[in-house]
Amino acid sequence: MARIIDGKALAAETTGKVAHHARDLSEKGIVPGLAVVLVGEDPASQVYVGAKSKRAKECGFHSVQHDLAADTPENELLELIARLNADPAIHGILVQLPLPEQIDPDRVIQAIAPKKDVDGFHYMNVGMVATGSAGRAFVPCTPAGAMLMIERELGSDLSGKNAVVIGRSNIVGKPMASLLLAANATVTIAHSRTGDLPTLARSADILVAAVGRPEMVRGDWIKPGATVIDVGINRIDAPERGEGKTRLVGDVAYAEAERVAGAITPVPGGVGPMTIAMLMANTLASACRAAGMPAPR
Template sequence: MAERISGKQVAETVKAQVAEAVRSLPGQPSLAVVLVGDDPASQVYVRHKVTDTEETGMRSIKKTLPATATQDEVEALISDLNNDDEIDGILLQLPLPEGLDANRAIECINPDKDVDGLTEASAGRLVLGKPGLRPCTPTGCVILAKHALGENLSGKNVVVIGRSILVGKPTALLFLAENCTVTIAHSRTQDIEGLCRTADILVPAVGRPQMVKGDWVKPGAVVIDVGINRIDAPERGEGKTRLVGDADFNDCEPVAGHITPVPGGVGPMTRACLLQNTVKAACYRRGWDVPAGL
């Protein structure tokens, strides 16, 4: 039976490390979060991010625009934050209201303040192995794998299911930087089940609920489930739903050595890694040494 990897516990450890790092710095890092519209889920996420930022001793700045905001207004706000030397990190909360171009808005963010690691410049730095701000969810996946297997992942076979620019590709590159042997599987992959069975670390990140079954998993492997999908749960009552990952947890748990639950696995790590990135952004921009452990 697999050991469950508690993303909540690991995220709290990372958060404590960030708080300690902040106390050691000569100044206070700051994170600006931009929220456009009134999406309820986005409001909850932003509230959590503001709380996390303040609890670790950093300054939080929340900027809001109405759902009626134009593309020019969104980009003008981002430009103002770019030009504000007191702001170290900028986070644009997604999704944006219908009619707004998220990719265009993201590209307006100064790469030195891109704490989500989503700009083309940040992606280029990742590909080239240059210092920079890495995407939060993929970074969290690597941290969770190290929590299960130890700091040295060198030589491990990693299979990432999904090739998105947000998760799949950067996750593969980050594991490659750890000297893993990495394969990206996708909808055209032949014998995907057999390929997955070769993985010491299996990372489903494709957005298909419970796609990965127990017979896809190499006995003793680590399963880092990035998927978060809402499915019907009639057993809970009429109209009820529940969250599941891209891996069928109950089917995979008896086979895997370690596995992340959904929810409570990768999700909390995304927020924790955002805090790490804010500290790093401040250090890079201000010429401070990055504290050990980050």
């Protein structure tokens, strides 16, 4: 049976280290500040934003949340971002996506100062990650968390390893591939137009699934002993739990995969918890950089 890569434990360890460094910084008079902006009342977004603000407080950060009405005009949101860009108490700005349709998400993300873009979505950060300068950039939180899990399992040099990333989104698949490439893996990115995905997946020593299709990756897609990172979070009906009940599953058929893989992340409790932990790490790094200090690893 595969080793389970425990995302909850690694996330707790990561946030514990962040809180420790934040205390040290605070003693020098610098309190890391995170501003989280929510526009509208999307229930899932409210949960995510609440969790991020709460975790920031637990890390000892200055944590502010801006809840804007769903009909907020784009220029008002841009004005808020300009104020946060200029506020020295704020080191990280996160605008929760998706945004209501009157607001262009790209214009908003590009308005965030790159040095405060702790989500890592600004072109400046995207470009640095793509050109192998991730150490100076903010890496998007989900692939950063997945990469930390891979490093823990296999070390930081992936020379000679084949990695297959299923999914080519800007927030997960592409930056994940860049990070694996920077760690010397031989990387293939697959997507909905890829032919014979099962055969390609079976070539992977490291298989990352970031698709959004419940249990698409079957056990016989996995090379024996491979490290499997399941980024997918899918809610499916669970009639066995009672009428109207649901449960979360990943993009990997876990029960089949754990019999073949060498190591695997569960869903829930895998990559998910790492995402918020890496947001805290990015905010701490931003505060350190603002103070002219090296960001802790």
